[in-house]
Structures are given as structure tokens and as C-alpha cells.
Amino acid sequence: GENVEQHPSTLSVQEGDSAVIKCTYSDSASNYFPWYKQELGKGPQLIIDIRSNVGEKKDQRIAVTLNKTAKHFSLHITETQPEDSAVYFCAATDQTGANNLFFGTGTRLTVIP
Amino acid sequence: NAGVMQNPRHLVRRRGQEARLRCSPMKGHSHVYWYRQLPEEGLKFMVYLQKENIIDESGMPKERFSAEFPKEGPSILRIQQVVRGDSAAYFCASSPTGGNYGYTFGSGTRLTVV
Numbered sequence: 001g002e003n004v005e006q007h008p009s010t011l012s013v014q015e016g017d018s019a020v021i022k023c024t025y026s027d028s029a030s031n032y033f034p035w036y037k038q039e040l041g042k043g044p045q046l047i048i049d050i051r052s053n054v055g056e057k058k059d060q061r062i063a064v065t066l067n068k069t070a071k072h073f074s075l076h077i078t079e080t081q082p083e084d085s086a087v088y089f090c091a092a093t094d095q096t097g098a099n100n101l102f103f104g105t106g107t108r109l110t111v112i113p
Numbered sequence: 114n115a116g117v118m119q120n121p122r123h124l125v126r127r128r129g130q131e132a133r134l135r136c137s138p139m140k141g142h143s144h145v146y147w148y149r150q151l152p153e154e155g156l157k158f159m160v161y162l163q164k165e166n167i168i169d170e171s172g173m174p175k176e177r178f179s180a181e182f183p184k185e186g187p188s189i190l191r192i193q194q195v196v197r198g199d200s201a202a203y204f205c206a207s208s209p210t211g212g213n214y215g216y217t218f219g220s221g222t223r224l225t226v227v
Contacts, residue, residue, distance in 0.1 A: 006155075034216075043117070043204050043218035044156065089155055099169040100146065100158030101216070 002027040004092050006104025013080050014112050021107045023090035024072040030092040033066060033073050034101070038087045047088075048075070080111045115140075117207050117219035118187075125225045126195045134190040134222045138207030145188045146216070147180060150202040162188060195226045 003026040013019050025033075031052035036044035050057045050064045050073065057064050061080075066073040073092075077084055087108050091101040118137040126132050138145050143164055148156040158172040162182035173180065177195075182188040192199055202223045206216040 004155075036218075041220070043119075043206075043220045045218070046216065099161040100172065101156075103155035103157070105153075105155045 002030055002092055002094075002102040004090060004102050004104045006090050006107060008107060009105065010108045010110070012110045012112060015080060015082060017080055019075075019077045019080050019084070019109055019111075021075045021088055021090070021109070022072060023074070023092075023104050024070075025092040025102075026071065027092070027094065028068075028071065029094045030102075032093050033064070034091050035062075035064060035075050036089045036091065036103075038089065038106075040086075044089060077109075080109075082111050082113050085109055085111045117142075117205055117217050119203075119205050119219035119222050121222060122220065123223050123225070125227060127227055128196060129194050132192040132195050132199070132224055132226075134192075134203050134205075134224070135187040136190070136205030136207075136219060137187040138205075139209075139217055142207035142209050142217070144208045144210065145182050146206045146208075147188075147190050148204045148206065148218075150204060150221070152201075156204060159190070192224075195224075197226050200224055200226045 006023045034049035037047045038044045048062050050066050061078045063076040087106045089106050090104040093101050120135050145162045147159040150156045160173050160180045161169040177193045179191045202221045204221045206218045208215045
């Protein structure tokens with residue numbers, strides 16, 4: 001099955017700086033890569049996703065890049081704000097075949113005001 | 114649209130008791146997924162259900178755990194004879210179609226076994 005690894009496990013940045021979280025996956029058949037943000041006491045919320053037919057996707061201050069050859073993908077948050085503080089999870093799946101998402105172990109991001 | 118509703122938010126059970134976790138999907142969603150999150154870990158898939166059918170239970174422990182999604186009412190995750198290792202956050206997600214695009218997660222049920 002798919003194995004997703006995520007780094008770093010914790011990340012602290014100053015407000016206004018950028019944050020980068022990286023994930024690798026093992027199954028070359030995986031073709032859908034969502035990112036979730038989980039705030040304390042809440043469920044994960046989808047913030048951005050990318051499919052394997054594109055290499056980059058951007059939504060305001062958030063961007064995701066995908067390198068299928070190297071089997072890794074990254075989340076980039078620019079101009080970080082204190083409300084970006086949360087745990088971020090990457091996930092991967094073969095959307096056409098699998099019924100479930102395979103999650104990374106999470107990155108706890110702290111934005112220092 | 115109230116989103117995915119899970120209850121209770123917190124549940125405390127003594128070892129050996131039964132735990133019942135409920136999940137009402139978003140309106141119009143007929144596909145339900147249950148995930149478990151252990152402390153400091155990512156979410157692990159447990160089971161995928163449609164109305165009155167278990168589609169994929171490959172992530173469910175073989176014993177003590179069961180799930181259902183009846184024609185009427187919420188989906189239920191049932192854990193019999195709970196043990197300390199069952200302590201975790203259990204999240205339900207729903208989607209309007211099969212596959213895992215368009216997941217919406219609920220806020221979870223935090224189960225503590227004492």
C-alpha cells in the first residue's frame with residue numbers, strides 16, 4: 001500500500017515569513033494529493049489539492065508543487081499569519097481505485113507574531 | 114448546510130464497555146468514511162460505507178469494531194469491550210460521490226478509555 005512521509009514534524013516561523021512542508025509517497029500510481037489543515041479540537045479541512053497532471057497549483061498565499069518523478073510534493077505558505085498556526089497533513093491516493101486517503105503524520109506549524 | 118455532524122464530541126468509557134460514535138453526513142452526501150487518529154499521528158482509514166452497504170472495511174480491526182450506515186439515520190461506529198489502546202480521535206468524512214475527492218470531515222469524537 002501507499003506510504004506517505006511528511007517533514008518536518010514541527011515548524012516555527014516569524015509572521016510574514018514563508019513556510020514549506022514536504023511529503024514523499026511510495027506508490028507511483030497515486031495521482032491525487034490533498035492538503036488538510038487541522039486546528040485544535042476540529043476536524044481536518046481541505047485547503048488545497050493537486051492532481052498528477054499538473055506540477056503546481058496556487059490559491060492566494062498557498063501553493064502546492066508536485067514532482068512525480070521524485071514522488072514528492074510540497075506545501076508553500078507565503079506571508080504567514082498567526083491564524084495559519086495549525087497542524088497540516090498531506091495525503092495521497094490513487095483516486096480512481098482507492099477508497100481511502102493515506103495521510104502523512106502531520107506538521108505542527110507555529111507562526112510567531 | 115450544517116456540515117458533517119459527529120456526536121458525541123467527547124466520550125469516556127471504562128475498559129470493557131461499549132462505545133457508539135455517530136456521524137450524520139452532509140446533506141446530499143451518501144458516502145461515509147471513518148478514520149482514526151492516534152495522538153501525534155496522521156489519520157488512518159478504517160471503513161467506507163454507502164447507505165446499507167459496507168464497501169471497504171480493510172482498515173477495521175478484525176475484532177470488536179463494527180460500522181453501519183442504515184437507510185435512515187446516522188452512520189454508527191461501534192467499539193465493543195473497549196481497551197485503553199482504543200483511546201483516539203475518530204473522524205467521519207462524507208462525500209457526494211464515491212472515491213475520495215471532495216471529502217468533508219466532521220469535528221471528530223474523542224474517545225478516552227479509563
